[in-house]
Amino acid sequence: MTSTERLRRIARAQRFSFDKSGNGPALLVAASHVFEPAWLKFMAARPGHVLTLNGEKVIAHVEKGGARDFPEGLSEVRAEDHRVFYNEALRKREEPVLERLEPATVRAIERKTYFGAYKGVTDILTKYLWPEWALVLTRIAARLHMTPNMVTAIGAILCVLATWLFWEGRFWEGMAAGLGFMVLDTVDGKLARCTITSSYWGNIFDHGLDLVHPPFWWWAWGVGLTHWGLALAPHEFALVMIAIVAGYVVQRLIEGVFMRRFGNMHIHVWEKVDSDFRLITARRNPNMVILFVATALKRPDIGIIAIAIWTVLSCIFHAVRLRQATRKRQRGIKIRSWLEV
Structure with missing residues (x-):
């Protein structure tokens, strides 16, 4: 599936609306990356912050949606510093997938998502x-x-x-x-x-x-x-x-x-x-x-x-x-x- 379709399904599963109208607070997401639902929930609890991976902005919790790019002035949260989560539903500590999606990484991401x-x-x-x-x-x-x-x-x-x-x-x-x-x-x-x-x-x-x-x-x-x-x-x-x-x-x-x-x-x-x-x-x-x-x-x-x-x-x-x-x-x-x- 496309990154957009995957995001749409994650949003629906977590009861977020998939809305580009720009009315009210929103999570702005880079379709260039694949991530597990845990990261969306993680950022939903952090307004005014942007999640980065290797310096790239991936998910931002902004005051108002509708932007085509990540705004400046947000507090950075490095994914590298928050790799380990406790997944109560799956009864384990995990490192949820957060990877840049490229042709060379598809197979590895598939395996990581499966074992996750x-x-x-x-x-x-x-x-x-x-x-x-x-x-x-x-x-x-x-x-x-x-x-x-x-x-x-x-x-x-x-x-x-x-x-x-x-x-x-x-x-x-x-x-x-x-x-x-x-x-x-x-x-x-x-x-x-x-x-x-x-x-x-x-x-x-x-x-x-x-x-x-x-x-x-x-x-x-x-x-x-x-x-x-x-x-x-x-x-x-x-x-x-x-x-x-x-x-x-x-x-x-x-x-x-x-x-x-x-x-x-x-x-x-x-x-x-x-x-x-x-x-x-x-x-x-x-x-x-x-x-x-x-x-x-x-x-x-x-x-x-x-x-x-x-x-x-x-x-x-x-x-x-x-x-x-x-x-x-x-x-x-x-x-x-x-x-x-």
Whole structure:
């Protein structure tokens, strides 16, 4: 897209009007540069200032818009002095993209924008295994003018297919379909952020699917063990499913309570140990690693039991962390993220 179209989308997403009439305060932007939305928000809070990069004026907050060039007399803010931001939504410290757009820099800017759309605190597969795969798919989706919701819809089909394959005991095929879904679950979010096309309903669709499907996968896996001659006894099956489903729900509730109690901050970004534990906590992707290893060893029954145990242990860990944070605040200690700048 053109710089002007990208700016138009950023402005719309941040609820700025894209107006050249010159009535009232305005942000004057150089179309010669590509920048992340964080920079627009940064300058919106600094009237009478101009942001520079390598001495070039990029964004100015002026008293009156409509100018064709940057006015004189504005206080300079050097981008080089404000490179690190705390992105609460993506749970990370970041250096948002701010680069001069030239033919030689397009590919590098594309990669920076893509990796800038990644969450800093997430599971081990999303953080270390998916990025390069998802980059290729995100680029293809963008070139085909696919919307994030289209990608989510394809992923939803693979998610349902994986559930059915697990139910039928076709674990390898199910994991292949699940792998496709898990990668696309990364692609839709990156496509939305990179092309500035996030939407309220798209967010509901994506996160709603993420939230609901895992218990159905584990239940289907337990049923599918029958086809391997490894079915759990009825009481064992009941205990395993109660541990997995109840543990999953309780973990989500703990996360919600933590956010409500500590100013919308995720439990996974409180202290570094919480961010490290998020890599392996009992969520879908780490659980799939457990099932993959167990199936490779021809004991998928042990895999689902291991998930139940790991879910309970993860739940205990988060419950303890919630209690510790609550007690610290009661002692007058401010609870803040270790990632804050």
